[in-house]
Amino acid sequence: MDKSIFAKALESQLRSKYNTTVENALDWQLHECVSSAVMEHISPNHAQSLEKHLSGRRAMYLSMEFLMGRAVHNNLMCAGVYEDVEDVLKQHGRSLGELETIEDAALGNGGLGRLAACFLDSAATLDLPLDGYGIRYKYGLFKQKIVDGFQKEEADNWTKYGDPWSVRCQQDAVNIQYADMTVRAVPYDMPIIGYGTDNVGNLRLWQAEAVDDFDFNKFNDGDYTGAQAKKNAAEDISRVLYPNDNTSEGKKLRLRQEYFFSAASVADAIRKHKARFGSLDELEKYLTIQLNDTHPVIAIPELIRQLVCEGYDFETAFEKAHKIFNYTNHTIMAEALEKWDCSLVESVIPKVYTYILMINERFIRDMYSKGMDKKDIAAIQPVAGGRVNMAYMAIYVSSYINGVAEIHTEILKKDALKKWYELYPERFQNKTNGITQRRWLALCNKELSALITRLLGDSGWITDLDRLKELAKYADDENVLGEFIRIKKTKKQQLADFIKQNDGIEINPDTIFDIQIKRLHEYKRQLLNALSIIYIYYGIKDGSIRDFTPTTFIFGAKSAPGYRRAKAIIKLLGEIGKMVNSDEQTKDLLKVVFVQNYNVSAAEKLVCAADVSEQISTAGTEASGTGNMKLMLNGAVTLGTYDGANVEIVQEAGEENNYIFGARVEELADIMPDYDPRKLVFENEKIGRVLEKLIDSNFDDGGVPSDQEGSFKELYKALTDGASWHVPDHYYVVGDLESYVAAKLRCNSDYKDKLAFARKCWLNMCSAGKFSSDRTIRDYAQNIWKIVPVSKRGV
Incomplete structure (x- = not known):
């Protein structure tokens, strides 16, 4: 689309619809008219394509x-007019970034x-x-x-x-x-x-x-x-x-x-x-x-x-x-x-x-x-x-x-x-x-995309993600890894700015960003992550965990409105955050942040900033996962179980470049018939003191009756005795806890060698070609x- 034609179309639409100018238009008015101008531009191709599909x-x-x-940024990129539209807006003192307010x-x-x-x-x-x-x-x-x-x-x-x-x-x-x-x-x-x-x-x-x-x-x-x-x-x-x-x-x-x-x-x-x-x-x-x-x-x-x-x-x-x-x-x-x-x-x-x-x-x-x-x-x-x-x-x-x-x-x-x-x-x-690399790398991580394009010599990877394999040769190049680390720092700062604006919470981009973003469900085991943070907190307090690399644990998730146990887990994460974020002994080492209203636009920021991708579902419960692919593509290591597409991520990128823990499907088949989580709680002091936090009344669950879903005591009961149709610890949270913490601490320690850790992240990105939805389709x-x-x- 010719820039001058677009500029005239945009000005005409703003005048006719809202009697305003590019300079004075409200964000939503600008979005409406930018989008309408592009829709008019692609309309002939749309009609011709519909006809071809039916033929x-x-x-x-x-x-x-x-x-x-949000459609506007992705559509402009795919239509090949993103830079042209941005240039037109800049001439009027506006920017496409302003359209991030659109739903x-x-x-x-x-x-x-x-x-x-x-x-x-x-x-x-x-x-x-x-x-x-x-x-x-x-x-x-x-x-x-x-x-x-x-x-x-x-x-x-x-x-x-x-x-x-x-x-x-x-x-x-x-x-x-x-x-x-x-x-x-x-x-x-x-x-x-x-x-x-x-x-x-x-x-x-x-x-x-x-x-x-x-x-x-x-x-x-x-x-x-x-x-x-x-x-x-x-x-x-x-x-x-x-x-x-x-x-x-x-x-x-x-x-x-x-x-x-x-x-x-x-x-x-x-x-x-x-x-x-x-x-x-x-x-x-x-x-x-x-x-x-x-x-x-x-x-x-x-x-x-x-x-x-x-x-x-x-x-x-x-x-x-x-x-x-x-x-x-x-x-x-x-x-x-x-x-x-x-x-x-x-x-x-x-x-x-x-x-x-x-x-x-x-x-x-x-x-x-x-x-x-x-x-x-x-x-x-x-x-x-x-x-x-x-x-x-x-x-x-x-x-x-x-x-x-x-x-x-x-x-x-x-x-x-x-x-x-x-x-x-x-x-x-x-x-x-698979996932589309157009939205989940080219659009949301322009800094890393520019580096990839420069190293490959062209942007062909945007339609052929297997090209990323060619970049594995730079895994030991300190200059490339140094630039990769700087890009990651930029994306972490951008996320920190977003969280400050969205949630009013300040986070330190110099910490490890350990991120779990997905639907809130018991099988996805946000509860396991929560309990591991309590475990680490007590370990730091009693000196059994030393030399811990400062880490920000970031969650994004929505619970179904009627899913009271999942809502209790959200509340629990907030209570854990209050405890670790305010304790003088841990506040510079641990931070827990729950990002409100997790959606696609928030995910575009989160996946780019992650150092660690939490994919911790009980083995055999997650069909595939696609968040794991988005985080991998943007250069994060996977901390996860041998479940869903994690299995193939490890096959592609190497187990040595990721952190796998927990019981596998075939092991769980043998474990679960005779599994007694109470035995672990009573015999293992560290596990016992973690679960005790659910029932010692120091965490505020809002006064939900203890026998009802939504109370922390009921969470405890679901783990130890079972609840509703669940057998005790149906998703093997207690059983996997120590293995999970060990993997988490190993990852935390490895991060101290920035170049070696960046190498793992880089090789994950280079190995993500299989997970393009182009291949799936x-x-x-x-x-x-x-x-x-x-x-x-x-x-």
Whole structure:
């Protein structure tokens, strides 16, 4: 885009929309008009790309979450106009940095949603015809504030200043029928700009609206609430990401959401295919659909239902669905594999429930034909015990099922989904997750990116991350490592400035930055990290830990609003921070900081500044992780368990350049049946005094009754006696504590040799090529979706 043309377009938009100038525009006005000018610039490419995607075989990516983050900086970079736009703004005394006040598009909860965003970025850059489909939530993931140590949630109205990166497509609206209501799904298209290409991918997000949004007669009769009841009921469906499903109404709304976007996306695909090809006879030849976890699995019976409505018999519709659908499993934990009560499904979407039962009957017939006995069939049939098992339905119907890391996929095959693997071994594949280096290095760490480009002689690594391997030869170059250390110091100072502004806390950039950033969940073991800090604190106090390198422990995490035990861990971290940050003996050695409102924009700062990447989930529980990849890519060592993608990180970068601890999957299988954490607490004095802090009343848990989730005493009970459905220390926190502390102290000691530690960090960065989402998407395209770049069609 010519700078002078952009400058005129920007000035024109500001005048016409807000009667202001570049110099005087508010941040959000500037964002609106910069974005609109770029959208106008890319619009022809977007339209042409949509046409190309529909002209041949394409893939649809259905996901409940798309954690896109703030779009403007990434889009400007991918469009190749970042520097030009910055130059234009500087001429008026403005900067793109001012747009950091703009809201993130936080339409996701964590790794699953961020993975979906990275996949769209990679597909667009690789010219692949992949488009995303999800929900346009009015309120994204909540804003988090820490008040008196507790997480408090506030609504995240991310579109309050508009949404210039989306286009409403009223002509493609679809009516979605439930048993008790009909709503309209209106799509908004968000362009996904490919880097270094004219290809523009598409994310279609569906917004729920009422078919009849106002009852004039009720209003005239004085029933003002009733007059808008249908409007409110419809809009509730796309109002909030993951409504609390602890209640029956919450469960019903969650099911409505999942059906809403799945049904709308299926209808969209069918309508577009018919418009282009005249019939659906070859639908499976041109379309493949990836189900990102179990949330969109309801699309399977819905597609079959719609095909039957188009005149196909059930068996033909089923075979088409089998060839079209593929399923990504993101967890081995039974509680995370969705199961819906049959009565709920039948009451909300009875027509679809009929086809679920038909799928189940077909499965039973298939299994009898294979000679399977009734008991074994009942153990894995999609409908059993009054519940619909969405994962089982996905596995039965899909062409391919994939895990997201080598160890995760092996656990699926050997344990979690063993019976299914024995039935359909040819369907199972592994697709280790990845991240886009565009956002997670080129954009967020310009200083390190410049060094990489200079050493390589070009910027080709931005689309070929394997090029980083060429930099391993500098691992013993003191000049390069010295520059790398200075860059890290710069990023640590930038993070310190952000935390000062965001949280009002001063931190020392000359300390080790030990960072754990991810969703707050017991299996991710922020509690283990917390207990280790108490362990180290007492060790420094009693002299058993000496010569400790000053360390700032930084956490960023959000707990689900109804997850009281996770919220208690956030409160505990605050209490530990008060203790170690104020103790004269430790305050210059230990600091604990909890970053409020962790989101994509905060992550962009945190991953660049980390010396140590905490990846400490219980072995066998984290499917992959992608935060571990982002931190590795920016030159941090991994302190972690042999879990998820940590296994492959160590394979790529070397165990000698990382810090692995804890029981492994096969060891836990032997340990857990007879494991007694109380024995460790009573026999090990150091562990005992750490856990005693949970019950000695010196830490303030806000006065939550001791037998209720959310109290520190209940945390103690969960570890020692078990709680709810958990066995004692279900995630082996107490069991791994000493091994973890030992690895932490070894890392802390190694940091004293700055060059040697920088060498480890450098080699991690050089070894990160495998973890590009470009590699992951190429693998999906070749081995599951069977799609080719649109630029190669007809060649």
